Amino acid sequence: xxxxxxxxxxxxxxxxxxxxxxxxxxxxxxxxxxxxxxxxxxxxxxxxxxxxxxxxxxxxxxxxxxxxxxxxxxxxxxxxxxxxxxxxxxxxxxxxxxxxxxxxxxxxxxxxxxxxxxxxxxxxxxxxxxxxxxxxxxxxxxxxxxxxxxxxxxxxxxxxx
Numbered sequence: 001x002x003x004x005x006x007x008x009x010x011x012x013x014x015x016x017x018x019x020x021x022x023x024x025x026x027x028x029x030x031x032x033x034x035x036x037x038x039x040x041x042x043x044x045x046x047x048x049x050x051x052x053x054x055x056x057x058x059x060x061x062x063x064x065x066x067x068x069x070x071x072x073x074x075x076x077x078x079x080x081x082x083x084x085x086x087x088x089x090x091x092x093x094x095x096x097x098x099x100x101x102x103x104x105x106x107x108x109x110x111x112x113x114x115x116x117x118x119x120x121x122x123x124x125x126x127x128x129x130x131x132x133x134x135x136x137x138x139x140x141x142x143x144x145x146x147x148x149x150x151x152x153x154x155x156x157x158x159x160x161x
Contacts, residue, residue: 003062006033010044013054022062049085056089071095076106 003022007013017036023029071093073086078101090097100109132146 004029004033005058006036007051007054007058008040009046009051009054011047011050013050016040022058048082052085052089072110073097074100074106074110076100076103078102 002025004025005019005022006016008016016039017033019029019032023033071090072095073090075083075086075098083097083099087097089095096112098109098112100106127149130148134143134145136142137144
């Protein structure tokens with residue numbers, strides 16, 4: 001289930017709608033949240049630390065603090081906001097921080113998360129074979145199944161990050 005919410009923040013943070021938690025991302029909730037954006041009044045300077053702290057507390061409350069979560073933070077644009085907070089959040093939550101200079105590079109840079117998620121498999125000595133269900137081959141070879149085994153690049157470049 002995908003959840004979402006909208007908060008506004010400057011020196012304080014608050015919910016922008018009648019929801020005071022993350023809600024399921026269905027059509028009705030998206031419409032309510034979309035309308036709530038119109039009620040946001042821009043004033044004071046945005047304090048990213050306040051907004052992110054509020055969001056993390058809401059996330060933790062909704063999804064239980066004892067579950068393992070990884071946070072991937074991205075600073076996008078030629079002059080992104082100060083990055084220390086984003087780096088700290090990503091690193092303290094077993095995630096990864098990336099600075100992306102141009103919008104055209106977003107897709108390729110975001111795919112780098114696969115390297116981070118794959119680290120436990122790379123460092124493990126066990127083999128994890130994956131089998132597909134049986135299927136009818138498109139080239140008339142009959143019923144088939146497929147087995148895969150992950151292949152890892154174990155160079156220091158990927159293991160030490």
